[in-house]
Amino acid sequence: MAVTTANRALTILIFFNAFVVGGVLMGFEMLGSRYLFPYFGGGIGTWASLISTVLCALAIGYFVGGAVVDRYHSSRLVAAAILLAAIYLALVPATADPVMAKILNSIGDGPAAILLAAAALLLVPLSLLGTFSPVAVGLLTRSAEESGGVAGLVYGISTVGNVAGTLVTTFTLIPTIGSRSITYLYAAALAVCAGLLFLPIGKKSP
Amino acid sequence: MIVRSLIAGAVIAGTVAAAALFAGSADAQDTRKLLESRESLYNNIYVYGQGPYVSLTFGYNRNIYTESIFNTLDDRDLPVEYTRCMTASLIYAKNVNSILEIGFGGGRTSFYLHRFLPQIPVTSVELDPTVVELSHKYFGIMDEPNFQVVNRDGRIFLNESKDRYDIILIDAYRGPFVPFHLLTKEFYTIVKNHLADGGVVAQNVEPSTMLFDSAVKTIHAVFPQLDFYVAAGNVVTIAYDGPPRTADDLDRTARQRDSAYNLRYSLHDMLAQRRQIQIDGGTVIDPHAKVLTDDFAPVEALKAIEAHNRKWQ
Numbered sequence: 001m002a003v004t005t006a007n008r009a010l011t012i013l014i015f016f017n018a019f020v021v022g023g024v025l026m027g028f029e030m031l032g033s034r035y036l037f038p039y040f041g042g043g044i045g046t047w048a049s050l051i052s053t054v055l056c057a058l059a060i061g062y063f064v065g066g067a068v069v070d071r072y073h074s075s076r077l078v079a080a081a082i083l084l085a086a087i088y089l090a091l092v093p094a095t096a097d098p099v100m101a102k103i104l105n106s107i108g109d110g111p112a113a114i115l116l117a118a119a120a121l122l123l124v125p126l127s128l129l130g131t132f133s134p135v136a137v138g139l140l141t142r143s144a145e146e147s148g149g150v151a152g153l154v155y156g157i158s159t160v161g162n163v164a165g166t167l168v169t170t171f172t173l174i175p176t177i178g179s180r181s182i183t184y185l186y187a188a189a190l191a192v193c194a195g196l197l198f199l200p201i202g203k204k205s206p
Numbered sequence: 207m208i209v210r211s212l213i214a215g216a217v218i219a220g221t222v223a224a225a226a227l228f229a230g231s232a233d234a235q236d237t238r239k240l241l242e243s244r245e246s247l248y249n250n251i252y253v254y255g256q257g258p259y260v261s262l263t264f265g266y267n268r269n270i271y272t273e274s275i276f277n278t279l280d281d282r283d284l285p286v287e288y289t290r291c292m293t294a295s296l297i298y299a300k301n302v303n304s305i306l307e308i309g310f311g312g313g314r315t316s317f318y319l320h321r322f323l324p325q326i327p328v329t330s331v332e333l334d335p336t337v338v339e340l341s342h343k344y345f346g347i348m349d350e351p352n353f354q355v356v357n358r359d360g361r362i363f364l365n366e367s368k369d370r371y372d373i374i375l376i377d378a379y380r381g382p383f384v385p386f387h388l389l390t391k392e393f394y395t396i397v398k399n400h401l402a403d404g405g406v407v408a409q410n411v412e413p414s415t416m417l418f419d420s421a422v423k424t425i426h427a428v429f430p431q432l433d434f435y436v437a438a439g440n441v442v443t444i445a446y447d448g449p450p451r452t453a454d455d456l457d458r459t460a461r462q463r464d465s466a467y468n469l470r471y472s473l474h475d476m477l478a479q480r481r482q483i484q485i486d487g488g489t490v491i492d493p494h495a496k497v498l499t500d501d502f503a504p505v506e507a508l509k510a511i512e513a514h515n516r517k518w519q
Contacts, residue, residue: 037387038500041359043333044247109362175507178499 010075014136015157017193021082021132022161024186027169028089029054031186032121034179035092039100040114049111053118054126061130068131069138078135079197085128086190093180096121129190133158241344246336248380253344259285260344262312262337264381271381273337274312276345282321282470288440289315290471292375292408294480297460297473298433298444298451299372300404302326306371308360308388309378311337312345316375320353322467327352329371331363333378361387361396370402377410386503389421393500394428398447406446413441416511419495426485427497434481436518456480481518490516 032050033042040046068077099120107113133154141150173182238256245251250265262274277283284290292315296302303326307316310332320328332338335357341347347355356363360378374397378388387393397407407429411421422443426432429445460473483490492513496502 034386034500034503037385038361038390038392039365041333041362042385042387043359104365109366171507175504178501180501 011140013196013199014075014140015153017082017132017197018136018154018158019161019164020189020193021129022158023165023168024089024190025054025058025126025129025165026162027165027173027182028122028126028186030166030169030174031179031182032118034174035096035100035121036114036117039104040109040117045111046114046118049114049118050122053115053122056119057123057126058130060123060127061132062134064127065131065134066138069135073138075135075139075197078132079194081128081131082190082197083194085125086187086194088125088128089183089190090187092121093183242340244336244340246334248334249337251336251340253340260312262340262345269382271379273379274314274341274345276312276314278346281346282318284314284318284471286314288410288435288437288442289318291435291437291440291442291476291479292377292410293319293469293471294435294442294473294476295373295375295406295408295444296463296467296469297456297477298406298446301372301402302463304369304371304402305329305373305375306369306400307331307375307377308363309376310341310355311377313341313347313355314345315377317345317347317353318470320350322469324350324352327354329354329356331356331358331360333357333359361393364396364400367400370400370405372402372405374401374405374407375409376407379410382412383509384417384421384505386498386505387500389417389424389505390498390500390503391424391427394425394445398428401447404446404448406444409443409445411441411443412439413516414512415509416492416495416513417505417508418513418516419492420498420508422485422491423495424498432485434483434518435476435479436481437479483518490518 029050032054033046036046036050040049065078100117103113103117103120107116136154137147137151140154141147169182173185177185238254238261241253241255241260243250243252252263252265252270254261254263258277258279260276260278261272262276263270263272265271272286275285277285302323305316305319305323305326305328307328307330310316310330313330313332316328316330319326332341332355338355338357341355342349360376376388376397378385394407401407407425409421409425411418418441422432425443425445429447431446431448431450433444435442435444456477457474460477463469464473485491487493498505
């Protein structure tokens with residue numbers, strides 16, 4: 001991939017974001033279990049709901065991100081998406097318990113209720129985060145020949161971020177600080193990512 | 207969910223004679239016969255037979271964790287010592303009109319209570335449907351009036367139930383692990399809200415790791431009174447609300463209920479295993495141990511920290 005000096009900063013910024021966004025994405029899936037188990041049990045159905053909701057969110061994010069990046073060739077839109085996800089996560093600790101209790105009391109604890117609870121927790125923020133990878137590929141690709149290389153790099157770095165997010169959340173964060181604090185930490189990390197993308201270097205020169 | 211009795215291998219050897227027959231890693235030399243192995247939704251289950259004993263075990267990492275042991279020749283035998291101590295809850299309950307168990311496993315503890323107190327409704331909650339099935343097939347569990355097994359997550363069952371119980375027994379393990387949502391302050395608060403006036407909670411806790419310290423502090427955060435029954439390899443905690451019971455009072459109630467129910471394992475004898483410890487600022491419980499909450503409950507991490515030389519005075 002040919003990178004000009006002017007675009008080097010943008011490239012590094014986008015790879016950094018791919019890693020952090022990937023990390024928060026999977027970290028929040030692991031954390032989802034801590035929010036759901038007290039209400040819907042630690043059964044295999046809860047995990048299936050979490051995993052399928054995350055994958056649904058990613059599918060939505062990929063479709064939307066891919067459609068949007070060809071029309072608006074700017075990092076500001078994806079920065080806004082990450083900022084919205086950050087705001088959503090920041091609201092989760094205070095609202096999760098009443099929402100879970102409401103779902104449990106009105107629909108029960110069957111598959112529909114668990115899926116709804118997982119969706120309420122994860123679908124919006126992770127769909128927003130899911131738009132990042134296709135947008136990143138669009139922003140970094142300048143010619144058809146390099147598209148494969150760019151896509152491979154973005155998805156590879158994002159997936160390494162997924163792995164890091166899963167492991168750090170499970171083995172370091174959950175044993176050290178509470179789930180609510182971890183959620184605020186993620187929100188802060190995303191807000192930083194969004195802020196960096198709003199900087200002038202986030203604008204791709206024509 | 208699961209009754210946990212023994213850690214594999216040497217830890218338990220020589221403690222409970224019958225139990226020791228079954229202890230040991232999966233590849234250890236022994237004479238037990240594998241009756242059935244099943245991969246359920248939650249566990250790798252192995253049912254072994256040896257002489258008259260049948261054991262329900264779960265495999266985790268090459269280790270076998272015995273969850274329940276049944277003496278096929280004696281319906282009223284409790285070969286695993288801590289399961290007898292779970293019945294010490296009978297000494298503490300103000301009335302004995304209903305019993306709930308969370309974590310059924312082979313079901314021997316609740317069925318023992320059902321056998322001796324047939325007029326009292328006993329309800330058990332078990333997450334793994336295959337465990338319920340095998341308990342009927344190998345562990346002498348029968349569908350009888352006043353004895354009910356519900357296939358459910360323990361916390362969901364309580365969330366949805368409006369019933370109150372005089373005794374709640376908690377013994378929910380998955381191999382070596384306790385599901386975190388069954389060991390938090392919020393969970394015990396729900397449990398407390400399902401206790402009848404003068405009700406008690408008995409909990410089986412495995413004392414070799416730091417999880418024990420946090421579990422004790424967590425239970426104590428909800429229940430002011432906490433007694434301990436030390437049984438080979440395990441500790442049973444008895445928690446209740448209100449003022450502490452005096453030794454005389456317990457002695458008298460134990461004798462009364464021994465004669466009323468004609469129990470195999472004398473409650474009065476069990477009082478010899480009773481310990482009272484200082485939980486805050488004492489020597490048994492680590493002063494740095496934290497109360498577990500739905501927000502912060504690193505049960506796996508605490509389980510990995512061994513607590514050495516815990517001294518029961």
